[in-house]
Amino acid sequence: MITRRDVLTASAGIVLAVADRVAPVLAQPLAKTVHVLTGFTPGLQDALARLVTGQMSDYAEIIVVETRPGAGGRIAVEAVKNADADGSVMLLAPLGFMMFFPHVYRSLRYQPSDFTPVSTVASTPTLLMVGPKVPADVKTLADFVAWCRANPKLATFGTPGAGTTLHFLGTTLGRSAGFDFLHVPYQGGGAIQDLVKGVIAAAVMPIGSALGLVQSGDLRALATTGPRRSPFVPAVPTMREAGYPALEDLTWFAFFVPAKTPAPIVEKLNASIQAAVRTDEVRSGMAKLAFEPDVIAMGDFARLIASESDRWKAIVQATGFVPTD
Incomplete structure (x- = not known):
């Protein structure tokens, strides 16, 4: 390939x-x-x-x-x-x-x-982010996977729509990590708004969609899908680094x-x-x-x-x- x-x-x-x-x-x-x-x-x-x-x-x-x-x-x-x-x-x-x-x-x-x-x-690359619905001590993707397994009814993620690459990246993460990651489709920027409000647990979005909110600390970025760390969030590991190489994507x-x-x-x-x-x-x-x-x-x-x-x-x-x- x-x-x-x-x-x-x-x-x-x-x-x-x-x-x-x-x-x-x-x-x-x-x-x-x-x-x-x-x-x-x-x-x-x-x-x-x-x-x-x-x-x-x-x-x-x-x-x-x-x-x-x-x-x-x-x-x-x-x-x-x-x-x-x-x-x-x-x-x-x-x-x-x-x-x-x-x-x-x-x-x-x-x-x-x-x-x-x-x-x-x-x-x-795509960014996996969590908001205030997820406890503050969840700081890594491994922490988040463990939290989702322990709280299956709260394990939700938003994207700009069903049938998008973002939708399937989130779904594939859930399948790969062994938990049911419920997709909530939105139009436009609705997913980010509900993530900040604590309506959904996570969002899978392009970095530019919420970079300011990540930099301000309103949202927590857990992983990016790029082949290397993004210069815009250099402290955030890639999916490959976090143990999910199949989720590498640009x-x-x-x-x-x-x-x-x-x-x-x-x-x-x-x-x-x-x-x-x-x-x-x-x-x-x-x-x-x-x-x-x-x-x-x-x-x-x-x-x-x-x-x-x-x-x-x-x-x-x-x-x-x-x-x-």
């Missing part, structure tokens, strides 16, 4: 080669307004889109970021699938939209083959265009995105959002989607989850 480490190692030389090859194509921006769609209400994702596209004037003179929330992000994905394949409409989305959704929705009206993956831009955010977009346009867009991510403005802006710059070359990106899709298919099936409409 191709891993994140394999991808980043292989990509280093390829990125420079692609940039050199398409440099002549980048001479002039597209003579049109370009639209970038995201699938959620305003928040971290559209902020990331605005940050990156703000440094892409070599690709287009005007780039408009639009939020198209609904159906777990699928409305935006379907809109891009049906858009003109001329580089004027793009999707910025978590990689899970392509590698994960096909395994949780029966009536998905798109397939990964309907899109051309252009470039990843950032990644973030959420990548990436740009996609409709499948039939001509290769020269895709290459121009790829080079523009990667150049934007290398700027100090984008890197400092990502740090404020608790994202890490993470660029993967096009060929490795496509292989990563296929590999991660197989991994998540096995995880979903192991939980007994029944695909929904």
Whole structure:
């Protein structure tokens, strides 16, 4: 299975080669307004889109970021699938939209083959947090697992929705640790609000969703899912360090265009995105959002989607989850 480490190692030389090859194509921006769609209400994702596209004037003179929330992000994905394949409409989305959704929705009206993956831009691990419902002496993941086993009726965790990668990470933790971890789905930031209020015991969320509350001590972070400790919470161990290597996972955010977009346009867009991510403005802006710059070359990106899709298919099936409409 191709891993994140394999991808980043292989990509280093390829990125420079692609940039050199398409440099002549980048001479002039597209003579049109370009639209970038995201699938959620305003928040971290559209902020990331605005940050990156703000440094892409070599690709287009005007780039408009639009939020198209609904159906777990699928409305935006379907809109891009049906858009003109001329580089004027793009999707910025978590990689899970392509590698994960096909395994949780029966009536998905798109397939990964309907899109051309252009470039990843950032990644973030997931954070397991607990709130005041959990006693203050629970300080580690091992402590929390023991508490959940002793208090099965209180062992609840919230996420932004059922059928998400966050949902399955929490469920897999419970299965791996031998306790019933009850999932409570929310919309938007409701899980964090109820976690702070003590309504639920834990939440599984991207780091940026609650970093301030963790830093202030209102919430306690027990583990992250990254392959290494996050620079934003360096004192928090990884799931692998805590004894759960199967829960290692990153959420990548990436740009996609409709499948039939001509290769020269895709290459121009790829080079523009990667150049934007290398700027100090984008890197400092990502740090404020608790994202890490993470660029993967096009060929490795496509292989990563296929590999991660197989991994998540096995995880979903192991939980007994029944695909929904």
